[in-house]
Amino acid sequence: MAKNVLLVGVGGQGTILASKLLSTGLLEAGFEVKMSEIHGMSQRGGSVSSQVRYGETVYSPVIELGSADILVSFELMEALRWLEYLKRDGQVIVNNYIIKPMPVIMGTAEYPDDIPEQLCTIAQTTFVDAAAIAAELGNPRVMNIVLLGTIVKAMGLTEIKWEEIIAKNVKVDFVDINIKAIKAGMEAI
């Protein structure tokens, strides 16, 4: 059976780079891999997902409802939006980070204040302060790679040579901080 990793967030949060590194690492480790993402209009602050499937054989590039082994949400409420894609015994990793959607900004809707409690009662959930970790490392933008580190740990993929994968796929100036970020992510859960 293929394993299913669902990365969700808000356009601009870097889910695509995180899933690209993840799938590249998985391919080099010998798995069949497929990854799917949607570009275009949703990138302008909309809800986005990147889907990574790996195993011996992978057919569909998209994850079926109720079949994700792990849901990694880069934003708090997005976890709730995509939760129905999780297997009933799947696990959730949530970034403690809020991006207010336009209806909340406009004051026509309230951002729900009980998402952590809701998530905990429904699914096996781990919270991560990826933004704080990234800021501490010196660049808030590597939040996505911190979260990639949590996936690597949770899915038991720590043996893959992530440092090499990052070195080959990230701009030279950002290699060191991304390596620190993925390690910090692995230690964060």
Place this chain on the structure above:
Amino acid sequence: MRILMTGDEAIARGAYEAGVVFASAYPGTPSTEILENLARYAEVYSEWAPNEKVALESAIGASVAGGRAMASMKHVGLNVAADPLFTFAYTGVNGGAVIVTADEPGQYSSQNEQDNRNYAKAARIPMLEPADSQECLDMTKLAFEISEQFDTPVLIRLTTRVCHSKSPVTLGAREEIAIKPYEKQSGKYVCVPAVAKKLRVKMEARTEKLTAYSEKSAYNHTENNDSPIGVITSGVCYHYAKEVFGDGASHLKLGMTWPLPDNLIGDFCDGLEKIYIIEENDPYIEEAVRRLGFRPYGKGVFPAYGEMTPEVIRKAMFGETLPTLTYDRDKVISRPPTLCAGCPHRGFFYELAKRANIMVSGDIGCYTLAMAPPFNALDTTVCMGASISMGHGAQKVFDMTEQGTRVISVLGDSTFFHTGINSLLNVAYNQSNTVNVILDNRITGMTGHQENPGSGYTVKGERAPMIKIEDIARAFGFRNIRVVDPNDLGLVRKTLDELLALNEPSILITRWPCALKKFSVEDKKDYPQAYCGKYAVDAQVCIGCKLCMKAGCPALSFLSDKSKAIISRDQCLGCGVCAQICPRTAIKKEDR
């Protein structure tokens, strides 16, 4: 070595390996990355065309001249390019020619959902439908061979999930194909009726040969699993079907879907108890199977629209999806896409939204997002370039009534160059009293920053002439042309007042580079003050009136508990629109 590629990247790689020398496209999700990737190969001459018709016609010329050529576009782009397509099918090729169409079942970033397989059938040109990235690469190479072998353009039909999914591919080397000698052949390339009638007859013979080819194509293959159930698919639907049915059904995977291999389909269907046809958009294969006398289960069982993802198939087949967690989804607030912080369209739409008795004729681009709150600014959006021409027609009819409604047509720079330019010519010629607004952010924004005739650069990053919209308008004879900074609300307001007071057509160009754009040398020179500094709310002065929320800026939000507005320092790009809206000057530029 195997590497991961999206379908778009693999199409580009396939074209490169096939020795393509000329490629043209207009950006459009989900096809944009095909040309972007092809442009990275130094051996391939690549260019952004102003629109898809121009892209295809340029590719036709390149083919006639003897080079292998490709044009790629999104599904609606092929509507624009349909005119040359149908006659190119008559003339055939010299160098191999391939057209790539990227359809959007599910409409993630499109104004409609149309099935461009119908174009292959209507134009009578062979069509291939890859299911994953390796097939994208291999079928692109094959498409050039078919094109030259049968003297025909070939259509490759992709869908969003094929374009934007990554799967492993094995790369090959580029085959350098010599440019074929050019010969003047008016009996082949000059489609006057006398010639075209002969070509039409010739086409029938070609179709017969292509049908025989399709019957034998390795890309039309059956997987016999000794089941009374058979599933017929093409493209990514094959993988979706395998996910749900696995080896519990026999499969017929069609990779060449025009001409369809009737005999192969008949042989597959014979003796099956149940035939399921899973396809996105139209019942294209289903109708062919019915024509052969079978009674398959297709659109009656599966939805008529949207993607046929595994959960959709499972629900249709078995009545329910896989078990999911149950929870209260009502709390999840919608997250519609919005204009970015700093977007130069914001100031203009803020001012436009305040006007009454106007019809705003909209167009395709980031600015279409102004149809949503807080602006609610658009009345119509149909297709590329339609804002100006629809606005023209609307104004003519409003003028026949007493209500005095004025039309403001709004489109972006790239959309203007695409087909808005033709529409503007009509306004100049037939003189509607419209205000024609071109939001010039000096790049093609929505599709991810592709160069256009106004950018001053080519797809390869080389310098190009920078075509100025005001020069075009002047050449068309417009007398009222204004260029304004859209972040200056007072100036936008005053200019709109002036232009609406006129009794003749006018042009308003709002010019400011896109907030996400990588600034060119010219942008840096022309806009040294753009996106410098940040604004902050002085909580002592803020009266909590929420007027600034009408800017609809993702960097701004309202703290209900404190009854104060707040600006996210990380997101603010310093456009200053909110500061101009604030009635108490509570929003100020930070001291540097």
